[in-house]
Amino acid sequence: xxxxxxxxxxxxxxxxxxxxxxxxxxxxxxxxxxxxxxxxxxxxxxxxxxxxxxxxxxxxxxxxxxxxxxxxxxxxxxxxxxxxxxxxxxxxxxxxxxxxxxxxxxxxxxxxxxxxxxxxxxxxxxxxxxxxxxxxxxxxxxxxxxxxxxxxxxxxxxxxxxxxxxxxxxxxxxxxxxxxxxxxxxxxxxxxxxxxxxxxxxxxxxxxxxxxxxxxxxxxxxxxxxxxxxxxxxxxxxxxxxxxxxxxxxx
Amino acid sequence: xxxxxxxxxxxxxxxxxxxxxxxxxxxxxxxxxxxxxxxxxxxxxxxxxxxxxxxxxxxxxxxxxxxxxxxxxxxxxxxxxxxxxxxxxxxxxxxxxxxxxxxxxxxxxxxxxxxxxxxxxxxxxxxxxxxxxxxxxxxxxxxxxxxxxxxxxxxxxxxxxxxxxxxxxxxxxxxxxxxxxxxxxxxxxxxxxxxxxxxxxxxxxxxxxxxxxxxxxxxxxxxxxxxxxxxxxxxxxxxxxxxxxxxxxxxxxxxxxxxxxxxxxxxxxxxxxxxxxxxxxxxxxxxxxxxxxxxxxxxxxxxxxxxxxxxxxxxxxxxxxxxxxxxxxxxxxxxxxxxxxxxxxxxxxxxxxxxxxxxxxxxxxxxxxxxxxxxxxxxxxxxxxxxxxxxxxxxxxxxxxxxxxxxxxxxxxxxxxxxxxxxxxxxxxxxxxxxxxxxxxxxxxxxxxxxxxxxxxxxxxxxxxxxxxxxxxxxxxxxxxxxxxxxxxxxxxxxxxxxxxxxxxxxxxxxxxxxxxxxxxxxxxxxxxxxxxxxxxxxxxxxxxxxxxxxxxxxxxxxxxxxxxxxxxxxxxxxxxxxxxxxxxxxxxxxxxxxxxxxxxxxxxxxxxxxxx
Numbered sequence: 060x061x062x063x064x065x066x067x068x069x070x071x072x073x074x075x076x077x078x079x080x081x082x083x084x085x086x087x088x089x090x091x092x093x094x095x096x097x098x099x100x101x102x103x104x105x106x107x108x109x110x111x112x113x114x115x116x117x118x119x120x121x122x123x124x125x126x127x128x129x130x131x132x133x134x135x136x137x138x139x140x141x142x143x144x145x146x147x148x149x150x151x152x153x154x155x156x157x158x159x160x161x162x163x164x165x166x167x168x169x170x171x172x173x174x175x176x177x178x179x180x181x182x183x184x185x186x187x188x189x190x191x192x193x194x195x196x197x198x199x200x201x202x203x204x205x206x207x208x209x210x211x212x213x214x215x216x217x218x219x220x221x222x223x224x225x226x227x228x229x230x231x232x233x234x235x236x237x238x239x240x241x242x243x244x245x246x247x248x249x250x251x252x253x254x255x256x257x258x259x260x261x262x263x264x265x266x267x268x269x270x271x272x273x274x275x276x277x278x279x280x281x282x283x284x285x286x287x288x289x290x291x292x293x294x295x296x297x298x299x300x301x302x303x304x305x306x307x308x309x310x
Numbered sequence: 311x312x313x314x315x316x317x318x319x320x321x322x323x324x325x326x327x328x329x330x331x332x333x334x335x336x337x338x339x340x341x342x343x344x345x346x347x348x349x350x351x352x353x354x355x356x357x358x359x360x361x362x363x364x365x366x367x368x369x370x371x372x373x374x375x376x377x378x379x380x381x382x383x384x385x386x387x388x389x390x391x392x393x394x395x396x397x398x399x400x401x402x403x404x405x406x407x408x409x410x411x412x413x414x415x416x417x418x419x420x421x422x423x424x425x426x427x428x429x430x431x432x433x434x435x436x437x438x439x440x441x442x443x444x445x446x447x448x449x450x451x452x453x454x455x456x457x458x459x460x461x462x463x464x465x466x467x468x469x470x471x472x473x474x475x476x477x478x479x480x481x482x483x484x485x486x487x488x489x490x491x492x493x494x495x496x497x498x499x500x501x502x503x504x505x506x507x508x509x510x511x512x513x514x515x516x517x518x519x520x521x522x523x524x525x526x527x528x529x530x531x532x533x534x535x536x537x538x539x540x541x542x543x544x545x546x547x548x549x550x551x552x553x554x555x556x557x558x559x560x561x562x563x564x565x566x567x568x569x570x571x572x573x574x575x576x577x578x579x580x581x582x583x584x585x586x587x588x589x590x591x592x593x594x595x596x597x598x599x600x601x602x603x604x605x606x607x608x609x610x611x612x613x614x615x616x617x618x619x620x621x622x623x624x625x626x627x628x629x630x631x632x633x634x635x636x637x638x639x640x641x642x643x644x645x646x647x648x649x650x651x652x653x654x655x656x657x658x659x660x661x662x663x664x665x666x667x668x669x670x671x672x673x674x675x676x677x678x679x680x681x682x683x684x685x686x687x688x689x690x691x692x693x694x695x696x697x698x699x700x701x702x703x704x705x706x707x708x709x710x711x712x713x714x715x716x717x718x719x720x721x722x723x724x725x726x727x728x729x730x731x732x733x734x735x736x737x738x739x740x741x742x743x744x745x746x747x748x749x750x751x752x753x754x755x756x757x758x759x760x761x762x763x764x765x766x767x768x769x770x771x772x773x774x775x776x777x778x779x780x781x782x783x784x785x786x787x788x789x790x791x792x793x794x795x796x797x798x799x800x801x802x803x804x805x806x807x808x809x810x811x812x813x814x815x816x817x818x819x820x821x822x823x824x825x826x827x828x829x830x831x832x833x834x835x836x837x838x839x840x841x842x843x844x845x846x847x848x849x850x851x852x853x854x855x856x857x858x859x860x861x862x863x864x865x866x867x868x869x870x871x872x873x874x875x876x877x878x879x880x881x882x883x884x885x886x887x888x889x890x891x892x893x894x895x896x897x898x899x900x901x902x903x904x905x906x907x908x909x910x911x912x913x914x915x916x917x918x919x920x921x922x923x
Contacts, residue, residue, distance in 0.1 A: 263416075
């Protein structure tokens with residue numbers, strides 16, 4: 060559970076915030092016996108009783124799969140499950156579909172299928188519980204933890220002073236009567252390939268073709284239509300794709 | 311007797327010819343007498359003898375037969391609307407950006423370079439490699455978005471679009487699904503861009519979003535299910551331009567793609583067009599019954615997507631074919647399925663590539679390796695200010711200030727990748743200097759010299775070579791006919807010092823290098839090509855000479871004068887002028903002056919003389 064000093068610091072911060080944002084200058088009292096404001100605003104009360112636990116969500120609850128409204132049981136139930144929870148459970152067909160999409164091998168035995176299914180269902184129950192938190196739908200899902208304060212964004216922004224942009228703008232010329240900017244076309248070498256050996260850009264000096272298990276000249280070779288390929292109805296993203304054999308060929 | 315084959319028998323009965331294989335000379339003679347049997351009237355000849363019909367008549371008859379049997383394909387121009395149905399089209403355009411480096415790796419972009427030469431570790435998704443956003447790729451992207459009138463979003467994010475294919479080594483494509491970097495733009499189309507006449511004077515197609523994404527590798531299919539991969543193209547930045555479904559005619563759709571290509575090339579965002587493979591279009595087509603005034607609008611019908619169209623004509627043809635197919639299905643009472651279809655050049659119907667059950671679940675997910683893309687206002691402002699004059703405005707300027715026709719202005723802009731119009735400006739500058747005119751201010755009607763220059767830059771220059779590339783036009787606007795020399799020729803022509811015929815000869819001479827640069831006036835001088843026009847009196851004498859014995863023609867003019875004929879006999883006038891030209895010294899005559907003199911003399915001298923007699 061939460062660290063007691065942390066809880067105190069948190070509640071102190073919360074109460075200060077609540078005081079600052081109270082309407083019409085009415086101070087919010089800490090005492091829980093005061094008739095108004097109602098007790099649910101009291102941070103101490105809020106944080107003193109836990110309303111959920113990870114174990115409760117992961118272990119399948121015994122009675123609450125049908126309950127939606129009960130709040131009086133001694134062990135506080137997990138937040139409401141949607142009434143149609145049964146239909147939303149992952150079926151075996153969906154499991155196979157997900158495994159195909161991820162290019163993972165299908166389960167080899169019944170026990171593997173059932174263990175995969177139960178793990179998946181428990182995880183989804185957990186996720187749905189988090190999504191049921193009031194106000195959760197208005198929060199943007201977290202993609203990565205980055206510095207998104209104003210200062211952090213200013214640092215990350217691409218402006219005229221960013222090195223790459225400055226360099227590229229300097230390499231432009233104004234062309235024609237209409238004064239349109241244009242990137243200076245690179246002069247093509249005599250061989251016609253456009254790049255001499257010494258002109259290799261940064262990041263290109265490594266043995267690319269060494270990565271190929273099969274090659275013809277300077278091309279990677281891939282064979283399609285092999286066995287064990289990931290097929291999906293009419294194709295995976297593009298027509299005529301056969302991904303697994305290709306992935307094997309390239310890795 | 312051995313059995314005679316049916317072929318031989320048929321040949322004998324129908325055409326009366328006998329194969330002489332294996333016959334000796336004597337038997338041949340006997341067989342020849344037998345041929346009389348075939349001439350018997352009782353034997354029916356069923357082979358018709360083909361009369362010699364002229365080829366043009368054959369084509370016309372073929373056309374008529376096709377139309378009657380219903381096989382004839384309607385021309386696209388006539389096939390823009392189907393009565394009772396409304397077509398709705400949305401377009402997605404993928405354009406390759408013109409940058410030095412790739413999107414997330416420092417490798418260089420290239421075009422038709424040696425395969426697998428510009429590949430970084432991240433492009434091949436080598437384990438442990440991370441994306442590194444190359445900020446210079448923003449410059450053409452932002453320019454493209456500004457040219458399309460979009461609002462640039464300060465913060466946009468990158469997402470992953472997951473699918474497995476050998477041309478996508480990492481198993482996902484980095485795109486901007488949830489938060490694109492530009493929204494809410496607009497492209498205005500006019501009749502000069504080639505929209506359908508039913509769309510009127512102007513169509514505004516709104517652009518819903520413009521997003522950045524990565525390109526995939528190039529695959530060459532070899533026989534035997536083998537594919538060769540070139541990863542130079544992996545990770546090259548693309549922009550995807552998605553329009554709202556507001557297009558209602560196929561020609562307008564093709565016009566939109568053409569205009570977007572022109573705009574992107576003008577702002578240097580995407581310099582390779584559809585033919586070079588730098589621009590691809592996917593089209594979403596749906597039809598619904600056209601609502602009457604009273605009935606409420608029905609919702610849009612199911613849409614099908616046609617992928618990978620690679621030319622403007624293909625866009626128009628594919629939309630027409632798909633619309634007709636969907637209308638046929640709906641009229642027969644069926645349901646249009648939402649599927650993905652393909653089109654190849656020359657086909658009459660789209661073919662199904664993938665049904666709804668084959669649709670891929672892309673599982674879009676924000677890319678955790680990449681931070682948000684934050685575009686500063688100063689960059690956007692600087693790029694917006696420095697775009698120069700855009701093509702629409704340039705055409706308006708050419709038409710407005712110089713009085714060129716819209717068609718001529720558009721041809722100037724599109725020929726030689728925009729170099730022809732630079733050549734025109736160079737010629738015009740030099741011409742104005744020679745004529746002592748100043749640039750601006752005079753209305754378009756006074757700009758005869760500009761129209762002359764445009765005509766010569768387009769048509770006369772075009773007559774010099776088979777291919778326009780043989781002119782060797784540089785991007786700065788110089789070619790094998792230096793602009794100062796063409797200006798010199800036009801200056802003399804404008805001042806009527808030389809005739810048009812002589813001017814064309816001089817152009818030839820300059821093109822072939824016979825006349826050195828700057829030596830036009832000298833060449834005219836040395837070859838005695840100055841136009842010493844006949845005086846008015848000499849024209850009059852010629853006219854008198856020519857009119858002898860042309861009483862019949864004169865009577866035509868009299869009939870018009872007396873009101874018995876409705877139109878002025880212009881043809882007869884030109885016949886007389888032609889006679890004058892042949893009778894006189896051609897180098898000293900100008901047909902328009904001769905016509906003027908003849909017309910005047912007809913009025914004043916010949917007709918009164920005829921009336922009096």
